[in-house]
Amino acid sequence: MASLRLEKVNAGYGRLQILFDVSFEVPERKITVIVGPNGSGKSTTLKAIFGIANVYSGKIIFDGENIAGLPPHRIAKRGIAYVPQTDNVFAKLTVRENLKMAGYGFPEDQIRDRVEEVLEMFPILRERMNQKAGTLSGGERQMLAIAIALIRRPKLMMFDEPTAALAPKIALEILDIIQKLRDEHGITILLVEQNAKKALEIGDKGILLVGGRVVFEGGARELLEHPDLGRMYLGLVGEEVAK
Amino acid sequence: MVINLSPVYIENSLLFANTLVMLAVGLTLTYLTTKVPNFAHGSLAMVGAYALFTIAAIMFGNQLSQLQLAQPLGLGFAAAFLAGAFAGLLEYLLVLRPLQKRGSTPLGLMIATLGVDLILLGVLNIFADILRGMNPVTGTTRDWRLKAYVIQKVAGLSLGVWISFGIMIGSLVALYLLLTRTRFGIAMRASIENPALAQVLGVNVDLVNMVSWILAGGFAGLAGGMMAFVQRINPATGSIEVVAVFAASIVGGLHSLLGAVVGGYVVGLSETLLTKILSDITGVNLVTYKRAVPLIFIIVTLLVAPEGIMGINWRRLFSRIRSRK
Numbered sequence: 001m002a003s004l005r006l007e008k009v010n011a012g013y014g015r016l017q018i019l020f021d022v023s024f025e026v027p028e029r030k031i032t033v034i035v036g037p038n039g040s041g042k043s044t045t046l047k048a049i050f051g052i053a054n055v056y057s058g059k060i061i062f063d064g065e066n067i068a069g070l071p072p073h074r075i076a077k078r079g080i081a082y083v084p085q086t087d088n089v090f091a092k093l094t095v096r097e098n099l100k101m102a103g104y105g106f107p108e109d110q111i112r113d114r115v116e117e118v119l120e121m122f123p124i125l126r127e128r129m130n131q132k133a134g135t136l137s138g139g140e141r142q143m144l145a146i147a148i149a150l151i152r153r154p155k156l157m158m159f160d161e162p163t164a165a166l167a168p169k170i171a172l173e174i175l176d177i178i179q180k181l182r183d184e185h186g187i188t189i190l191l192v193e194q195n196a197k198k199a200l201e202i203g204d205k206g207i208l209l210v211g212g213r214v215v216f217e218g219g220a221r222e223l224l225e226h227p228d229l230g231r232m233y234l235g236l237v238g239e240e241v242a243k
Numbered sequence: 244m245v246i247n248l249s250p251v252y253i254e255n256s257l258l259f260a261n262t263l264v265m266l267a268v269g270l271t272l273t274y275l276t277t278k279v280p281n282f283a284h285g286s287l288a289m290v291g292a293y294a295l296f297t298i299a300a301i302m303f304g305n306q307l308s309q310l311q312l313a314q315p316l317g318l319g320f321a322a323a324f325l326a327g328a329f330a331g332l333l334e335y336l337l338v339l340r341p342l343q344k345r346g347s348t349p350l351g352l353m354i355a356t357l358g359v360d361l362i363l364l365g366v367l368n369i370f371a372d373i374l375r376g377m378n379p380v381t382g383t384t385r386d387w388r389l390k391a392y393v394i395q396k397v398a399g400l401s402l403g404v405w406i407s408f409g410i411m412i413g414s415l416v417a418l419y420l421l422l423t424r425t426r427f428g429i430a431m432r433a434s435i436e437n438p439a440l441a442q443v444l445g446v447n448v449d450l451v452n453m454v455s456w457i458l459a460g461g462f463a464g465l466a467g468g469m470m471a472f473v474q475r476i477n478p479a480t481g482s483i484e485v486v487a488v489f490a491a492s493i494v495g496g497l498h499s500l501l502g503a504v505v506g507g508y509v510v511g512l513s514e515t516l517l518t519k520i521l522s523d524i525t526g527v528n529l530v531t532y533k534r535a536v537p538l539i540f541i542i543v544t545l546l547v548a549p550e551g552i553m554g555i556n557w558r559r560l561f562s563r564i565r566s567r568k
Contacts, residue, residue, distance in 0.1 A: 014346040050443070076445035084443065090436050101433050104426065105445050152445065 003028040009058035011048035018044040033203035035196040041212040081154035088145035091134030102151035118147040139170035196234040200224040258473040260511025265466035267491035267503035269459030276455040285481030286363035291323035291464020323468040331460020367478035403472035490537035496551020
């Protein structure tokens with residue numbers, strides 16, 4: 001059963017249409033990776049699902065209900081979390097305040113429990129509790145962003161290029177964490193990545209977007225090893241594909 | 244070279260500064276939440292002023308003793324708050340939000356607020372015409388003030404000063420408590436800092452924006468009412484005073500509500516007290532040019548400290564000055 005399904009979604013910003021008849025499924029408790037060249041509408045897809053970009057037509061079915069056209073705060077309440085690529089923490093607030101803010105709308109004692117939960121996942125944040133989020137390193141900041149999203153105990157988490165601008169080693173750590181979210185917490189993941197190879201390696205399903213249209217939908221491995229698509233769109237060289 | 248400040252002059256200066264604080268806080272608030280510099284903010288104050296005027300014209304009898312003012316003034320200021328809040332909300336809902344949804348630029352939105360200002364000016368003028376037949380408080384509907392009613396002394400200061408400080412401090416404390424002690428206030432601060440992220444965390448940013456326009460309009464309405472204690476009011480008064488309001492916000496840095504309070508006092512007292520003191524010292528009548536003071540503040544702040552008073556690192560500045568000696 002698919003936890004999220006897009007049906008012929010046309011979306012964009014104002015009059016600028018970016019997505020054309022985009023349809024795909026995001027299976028439950030799996031990692032689905034959206035890849036594609038720059039400007040192909042990967043981020044816009046996430047924003048359309050979350051109600052930030054305008055959806056002109058089509059359906060976005062989550063848990064059996066059409067959520068297309070709902071405002072973002074209503075979508076957040078339905079159990080979808082979205083980790084934006086940039087500005088994904090409150091830079092001027094401390095780590096503690098960030099986590100507290102993330103529990104907005106929950107009772108005080110529940111927030112405390114949930115903060116404790118995510119701190120167990122990210123012990124490094126415990127040492128930074130009173131530090132302003134803006135002073136964290138790139139990796140720590142990304143962990144805080146994920147922690148913030150986790151406070152709401154989402155069923156589906158969407159990541160927009162979570163490894164962009166991170167050192168390779170830290171990027172791998174973040175992808176590790178995302179795998180853990182699937183394996184240990186049973187969270188459905190929708191991942192947009194510019195680092196196609198690494199992302200498809202941890203992914204179960206791959207979707208290739210080109211020019212706002214779905215060009216490929218299938219197994220992540222299949223997309224990674226596709227003889228033409230990888231070379232044409234993802235910058236994978238022959239040797240890498242063969243691996 | 245005798246500095247001759249009468250208590251009345253000082254009282255009037257404080258009254259003026261109080262109105263600027265109320266207006267600058269509102270202007271900064273809507274700038275922080277919706278990122279629109281609202282040039283119609285002064286006219287929102289006039290909407291409040293005319294609401295107060297209407298209540299006063301209905302309820303103040305000519306023979307009414309001044310001690311019987313509490314009820315009409317209380318009602319009048321409540322009406323001023325509500326009218327200003329309503330006008331502010333309408334400005335956001337009917338003009339700014341639709342434009343923002345269509346991807347209008349900050350410049351486009353700013354010019355739209357100038358349009359709103361013109362519309363409010365027209366509506367206020369029509370309203371002043373309709374009211375013309377009513378009992379004028381002091382003067383005509385296009386030139387009135389309430390000063391005469393609030394001039395009596397209570398514990399050494401005039402009643403108007405007490406009312407004005409009461410309203411200003413009450414409003415600021417209420418705003419402070421809202422922002423720091425309530426869940427909605429925390430959501431407001433979150434969406435001020437990062438609206439996209441606040442939205443992701445389940446904050447209804449649109450509601451936050453609406454509330455900020457309601458509060459800004461309401462505060463402006465109260466300020467408009469307070470203005471009638473110190474100066475003559477006509478429908479265009481707000482459009483003129485808005486320059487001083489912008490100066491106060493800019494001196495405060497436009498990003499800080501506390502800055503707006505400080506800026507309101509700095510600009511308000513400079514325009515009134517400082518010009519008077521300088522006039523007395525130099526013997527040149529500088530008070531005539533007091534309207535230029537806010538403009539000077541805007542230019543100097545933007546040139547020297549674009550982040551405003553709150554953005555200056557005072558400690559570093561002082562140590563630098565000291566090391567020069």
